[in-house]
Amino acid sequence: MKWPGKIAVIAAVALAAAGITWSIKGPPARKLLLDAATLKADEVSLRQIPKITQAGLDFPEIRKEVHAAPDVNIVTTDFEFTNKSDKPVSVIKYDAACSCMAVSIKDSKLRYAPGESGVVRTEFNMGNFSGEVDKTATLWLDGDPEDKPSLVLTVHVVIPELVSLEPKTVKWEVNEAPTPKTVHIKINHSEPIHVLSVTSTNELYTQQLKTVEDGKTYELIVTPLDVKTPSLGIMRLVTDSKIKRFQTQMAFTQVLKPRLADASK
Numbered sequence: 001m002k003w004p005g006k007i008a009v010i011a012a013v014a015l016a017a018a019g020i021t022w023s024i025k026g027p028p029a030r031k032l033l034l035d036a037a038t039l040k041a042d043e044v045s046l047r048q049i050p051k052i053t054q055a056g057l058d059f060p061e062i063r064k065e066v067h068a069a070p071d072v073n074i075v076t077t078d079f080e081f082t083n084k085s086d087k088p089v090s091v092i093k094y095d096a097a098c099s100c101m102a103v104s105i106k107d108s109k110l111r112y113a114p115g116e117s118g119v120v121r122t123e124f125n126m127g128n129f130s131g132e133v134d135k136t137a138t139l140w141l142d143g144d145p146e147d148k149p150s151l152v153l154t155v156h157v158v159i160p161e162l163v164s165l166e167p168k169t170v171k172w173e174v175n176e177a178p179t180p181k182t183v184h185i186k187i188n189h190s191e192p193i194h195v196l197s198v199t200s201t202n203e204l205y206t207q208q209l210k211t212v213e214d215g216k217t218y219e220l221i222v223t224p225l226d227v228k229t230p231s232l233g234i235m236r237l238v239t240d241s242k243i244k245r246f247q248t249q250m251a252f253t254q255v256l257k258p259r260l261a262d263a264s265k
Contacts, residue, residue: 056085063154070160071243077155079120083112093140100125103137122155130161162189162246169252170222178224183251185218193241202233205253231255
C-alpha cells in the first residue's frame with residue numbers, strides 16, 4: 001500500500017475544497033523563459049502560484065514572478081480575474097505601493113456582473129533597481145475599509161545584473177591600517193562589456209583598475225589615504241555596455257568610527 005500517493009490525493013481534495021489551485025511541473029502551454037540572458041525585449045518568465053477568490057472576484061494568480069530581459073525598462077504584468085459570485089462586484093479603488101509602478105484596469109471597467117472577466121495591469125519602471133524585488137498593487141472592493149483592502153497583487157521581478165560588483169561598499173574603521181581592499185567586477189552577459197574608466201568623488205581614496213579577463217572580470221583595488229577621520233566616497237564606473245542602464249555603475253567607500261562600522265555590517 002503506497003501511503004504517500006494516498007496522502008497526496010487526500011491533500012489535493014482538501015486544497016480543491018478550499019478553492020486553492022497550484023501549478024504542476026511539466027511543459028506549459030507557453031514556454032517559460034527562465035534564463036534572463038536569452039530573453040528578448042518583449043519576453044518575460046512567469047511562475048504560477050495559488051489562486052484566490054475574494055469578494056466574488058476569482059484571481060488564478062495573485063503573485064507572479066517575472067524575469068526581465070536586460071534591455072527592458074518597463075515590466076508589464078497582467079492579472080486576470082473573473083466574477084464567480086452571483087452578484088455584481090465593483091472595484092472601488094486601486095493603487096500601487098511604489099511610485100515606480102503604475103496600475104490600471106482594462107478598459108477602465110470597475111463594475112463586473114456575475115461571469116464577467118477583467119484584467120489588472122501593472123507596469124513597473126525598473127530604473128536603477130537590480131537583483132530581485134517585490135512590487136505590489138492593492139485593490140479595494142465593495143465595502144472595504146480604507147485600511148483593509150480585499151486584494152494585494154504582487155510582482156516578483158528578477159532583474160539581471162549584467163555588471164555585478166562585490167562588495168559594492170568597501171569599509172575601514174578609523175585608525176585601521178589603510179590596507180587596500182578589492183571590489184570584484186563580473187560581467188554576466190554573453191557579450192563582453194569593458195570597464196572604460198573609474199572616477200571618485202573623494203580624493204582621499206585611490207583606485208586601481210586591474211583587468212583579470214578582458215570584457216569579463218575586473219578588480220578595482222581601493223586604498224584610503226587618510227583613516228584618521230570618517231569619510232565617504234562614491235566611485236563611478238563607466239562601461240561600454242550597449243544597454244544604457246548598465247553603462248554606469250556605482251561603488252562606495254567609507255571610513256567609519258568603530259561603532260558605526262559594526263552597525264553597518
